[in-house]
Amino acid sequence: MDAELLERARRPDLRVAHNILGDAVEGLSGSYALISQPEPMAHIIPAIVDGAAARMETNSLDEHELRALTRSVPPVDHIVGIGGGMVMDTAKFVAWQRRTRLLLAPSIISVDASVTNTVAIRREGRVEYDGFVVAESIIADLDLISTAPARLNRAGVGDLLSILTGRFDWALGAKAGTIAFDAEIDA
Numbered sequence: 001m002d003a004e005l006l007e008r009a010r011r012p013d014l015r016v017a018h019n020i021l022g023d024a025v026e027g028l029s030g031s032y033a034l035i036s037q038p039e040p041m042a043h044i045i046p047a048i049v050d051g052a053a054a055r056m057e058t059n060s061l062d063e064h065e066l067r068a069l070t071r072s073v074p075p076v077d078h079i080v081g082i083g084g085g086m087v088m089d090t091a092k093f094v095a096w097q098r099r100t101r102l103l104l105a106p107s108i109i110s111v112d113a114s115v116t117n118t119v120a121i122r123r124e125g126r127v128e129y130d131g132f133v134v135a136e137s138i139i140a141d142l143d144l145i146s147t148a149p150a151r152l153n154r155a156g157v158g159d160l161l162s163i164l165t166g167r168f169d170w171a172l173g174a175k176a177g178t179i180a181f182d183a184e185i186d187a
Helices: 003-010 021-026 046-051 063-072 085-098 150-175
Strands: 014-017 032-036 054-057 078-083 101-106 119-123 126-130 137-141
Touching: 021 046, 021 101, 021 137, 032 046, 032 085, 054 063, 063 085, 063 119, 078 085, 085 101, 085 119
Parallel strands: 014 137, 032 054, 032 078, 078 101, 101 137
Antiparallel strands: 119 126
């Protein structure tokens, strides 16, 4: 695998601030396809929606539906995913299949799909992880995230904390000699 790509995966361009999504999308060079869902779409500034060469909605991670959506995307320079975990994985799938640059903007604190490099795909009713794609930027716009239901953001904090405790448990298991630990993967 390309060393530059691996380095970008280890140190993603993650930006967290208020009201930064518009500038990030405006700063893209070339055209983009926007992938989202109705809930976050209602809170995206109109310039982002209007500036997209194509707008797609996703409601499934079924591999056949992901492939059909990928085929429907016109030639663009970027894929922009704005939404929750399903949107993040759909945008990653399209960018991976099309070898297109990717910008992700989570609209809710939830699963870690915006910062992982594999894609959740539903195959024959089961979720599998496939591919390897690195977002050029991950934009955590606090104004957008604050529009999500508070109860869902609170629940999402628990999901994110479990990632940290999982890493701790992995290291602890390795110290006890029950499992192998890989510091590079952990990093």
